[in-house]
Amino acid sequence: DAKTTQPPSMDCAEGRAANLPCNHSTISGNEYVYWYRQIHSQGPQYIIHGLKNNETNEMASLIITEDRKSSTLILPHATLRDTAVYYCIAIGSGGSNYKLTFGKGTLLTVNP
Amino acid sequence: DAEITQSPRHKITETGRQVTLACHQTWNHNNMFWYRQDLGHGLRLIHYSYGVQDTNKGEVSDGYSVSRSNTEDLPLTLESAASSQTSVYFCASSASGVYEQFFGPGTRLTVL
Numbered sequence: 001d002a003k004t005t006q007p008p009s010m011d012c013a014e015g016r017a018a019n020l021p022c023n024h025s026t027i028s029g030n031e032y033v034y035w036y037r038q039i040h041s042q043g044p045q046y047i048i049h050g051l052k053n054n055e056t057n058e059m060a061s062l063i064i065t066e067d068r069k070s071s072t073l074i075l076p077h078a079t080l081r082d083t084a085v086y087y088c089i090a091i092g093s094g095g096s097n098y099k100l101t102f103g104k105g106t107l108l109t110v111n112p
Numbered sequence: 113d114a115e116i117t118q119s120p121r122h123k124i125t126e127t128g129r130q131v132t133l134a135c136h137q138t139w140n141h142n143n144m145f146w147y148r149q150d151l152g153h154g155l156r157l158i159h160y161s162y163g164v165q166d167t168n169k170g171e172v173s174d175g176y177s178v179s180r181s182n183t184e185d186l187p188l189t190l191e192s193a194a195s196s197q198t199s200v201y202f203c204a205s206s207a208s209g210v211y212e213q214f215f216g217p218g219t220r221l222t223v224l
Binding site: 032034041042043044045046049091098099100101102103104105 | 143145147154155156157160162170202204206209210211212213214215216217218
């Protein structure tokens with residue numbers, strides 16, 4: 001699985017969009033980009049994933065650059081409850097290797 | 113609603129004791145995982161299973177064992193608890209062929 005790099009921390013004002021970057025410059029063609037988050041003292045929570053195209057769901061949007069070397073998770077209207085550690089993971093498809101490797105992630109703090 | 117539960121939520125034990133942490137999911141997922149989380153290390157994979165009677169070692173498996181006798185449960189056993197195993201333990205599950213994992217609420221284990 002490709003290595004990912006994220007800033008250790010970011011701040012965002014409540015109500016504003018939070019844009020969390022992730023670098024995955026060594027990603028291979030069959031690897032997906034997955035985002036999870038972990039609110040303090042809770043288990044991690046799946047947010048969104050994508051391969052090439054931009055994706056949107058009820059929680060967030062995922063923008064993947066055309067060369068697939070980086071992506072951005074967008075929380076369109078951040079709330080205080082979005083304060084969490086956000087993990088970006090690049091993982092291959094197929095085979096039986098479905099385990100995840102979590103890095104240090106980005107601590108997003110949403111301020112009132 | 114389908115869910116994944118862990119018990120106990122908190123456990124204090126003594127060095128050398130055998131401890132078993134329970135994980136039960138009602139998603140009917142084939143894949144199940146155990147992680148531990150410590151400050152400065154993030155989430156690390158202990159053991160995982162892709163189906164009944166299947167178990168595999170993760171990156172920090174020493175001192176731990178699992179068994180998978182049915183689809184719903186993957187208990188984690190610490191054969192002889194050590195202080196270094198004081199941690200928060202998370203169980204997760206996913207459907208076959210997908211990377212989206214659902215996490216339990218965690219068990220906080222303290223080994224004195």
